[in-house]
Amino acid sequence: MTKKSSSPRSTPVRAAPRKKTVAPGAASGLEGGFPLGKTGRLHPPLGLGLWALGRWRPEDEARTKAAIGRALERGVRWFDTAEVYGAGRSERILGDVFYRAGPAAADAMIVTKLSWEHLRPAQVRPALMGSLQRLGRSKVDLYLVHSPDPRVPIADTMSALEALWKEGKIGAIGVSNFSVAQMAEARAALKETDVVVNQVLYNLFERADGDEILPYCRKEGIVVEAYTPLARGLLAGKYLSGTVPVGPARSTGLRERLPEAQRMARQLHDLARDARVPMASLALHWLSERGAAPLFGASQPEQVDEILAAWAARPSASVLARADAIAVDHDAG
Numbered sequence: 001m002t003k004k005s006s007s008p009r010s011t012p013v014r015a016a017p018r019k020k021t022v023a024p025g026a027a028s029g030l031e032g033g034f035p036l037g038k039t040g041r042l043h044p045p046l047g048l049g050l051w052a053l054g055r056w057r058p059e060d061e062a063r064t065k066a067a068i069g070r071a072l073e074r075g076v077r078w079f080d081t082a083e084v085y086g087a088g089r090s091e092r093i094l095g096d097v098f099y100r101a102g103p104a105a106a107d108a109m110i111v112t113k114l115s116w117e118h119l120r121p122a123q124v125r126p127a128l129m130g131s132l133q134r135l136g137r138s139k140v141d142l143y144l145v146h147s148p149d150p151r152v153p154i155a156d157t158m159s160a161l162e163a164l165w166k167e168g169k170i171g172a173i174g175v176s177n178f179s180v181a182q183m184a185e186a187r188a189a190l191k192e193t194d195v196v197v198n199q200v201l202y203n204l205f206e207r208a209d210g211d212e213i214l215p216y217c218r219k220e221g222i223v224v225e226a227y228t229p230l231a232r233g234l235l236a237g238k239y240l241s242g243t244v245p246v247g248p249a250r251s252t253g254l255r256e257r258l259p260e261a262q263r264m265a266r267q268l269h270d271l272a273r274d275a276r277v278p279m280a281s282l283a284l285h286w287l288s289e290r291g292a293a294p295l296f297g298a299s300q301p302e303q304v305d306e307i308l309a310a311w312a313a314r315p316s317a318s319v320l321a322r323a324d325a326i327a328v329d330h331d332a333g
């Protein structure tokens with residue numbers, strides 16, 4: 001078998017014409033997606049990430065499961081987790097919801113990630129087996145290297161992953177938080193398959209990582225998954241004023257320039273109000289227009305509904321250009 005070198009370009013496939021029989025409550029804009037390497041599958045255009053759902057407090061578990069269930073019911077077909085999220089609880093919860101959903105979840109794509117602490121070849125198989133066990137599956141659709149570790153050669157990890165891919169335990173291999181050079185190194189180590197995804201921090205306020213990899217990924221047919229698309233809620237209208245709790249502030253990386261980010265967010269909020277679209281719709285479609293697939297978080301079912309409504313509303317090109325200018329003008333990053 002030859003290694004994939006002429007992978008399909010990572011442009012979204014047009015959605016099939018809308019069927020007349022849309023399930024009640026189904027969100028629109030979730031059809032179609034990006035070709036996922038040579039798997040023959042489409043990578044859905046929007047996904048739900050399961051990091052910090054409910055902040056892992058046992059009392060939040062029911063709400064967390066309800067949020068995942070709502071997303072499934074509304075047509076979301078991409079769910080992202082990792083062995084490190086809640087020390088395995090995220091994978092367990094997702095596995096449980098999928099088990100209960102049965103055939104209704106059969107066509108959904110599950111993505112999980114190999115921890116940066118398990119990149120040595122001997123650690124890769126046990127880490128994957130642990131994830132599969134918690135997810136209650138014999139195979140994961142897409143397995144990402146969560147983050148590179150300079151102490152472990154990328155090629156060593158990729159060879160171990162390729163062996164598991166050949167065994168059929170991994171549907172496709174991807175990476176996360178990789179630069180272009182690191183992606184090239186990872187791909188060079190794969191003999192019979194290829195890297196199909198790179199998941200990076202990418203939103204209106206934090207563009208550096210996504211901007212760096214997008215041209216390369218577009219050319220090579222690698223899907224760019226954009227995590228933290230709502231800047232932990234700031235781009236959905238949360239924290240427009242007042243203080244921001246430590247957790248969200250830390251994880252956005254915007255801590256140093258929060259007052260400025262809040263000022264930009266207020267301008268985006270006014271823009272969205274005048275354009276009669278939800279504020280989050282600017283953040284999500286700004287990414288989508290660039291060819292990236294947003295991976296949002298939600299800690300309750302109502303947020304899932306709001307984000308899907310934002311996804312279904314399409315701001316005009318001029319409104320998105322204005323949103324881009326508002327954020328660019330103040331971008332200190």
Ligand SMILES: NC(=O)c1ccc[n+]([C@@H]2O[C@H](COP(=O)([O-])OP(=O)(O)OC[C@H]3O[C@@H](n4cnc5c(N)ncnc54)[C@H](OP(=O)(O)O)[C@@H]3O)[C@@H](O)[C@H]2O)c1
Pocket residue numbers: 048049050051052080081146176177199200226227228229230231232233234236237238248251280295296297298299302303304306307
């Ligand atoms: N590969 C990596 O290294 C990496 C790193 C980070 C994230 N990720 C992935 O990306 C996923 C998303 O990341 P993220 O959680 O940072 O994304 P995000 O979409 O930027 O933020 C999600 C948070 O925004 C708030 N929110 C959601 N809907 C809202 C609404 N309608 N109104 C107001 N606020 C709303 C919620 O905060 P509250 O819960 O506080 O209400 C929610 O938890 C993660 O779950 C994970 O799967 C990957």
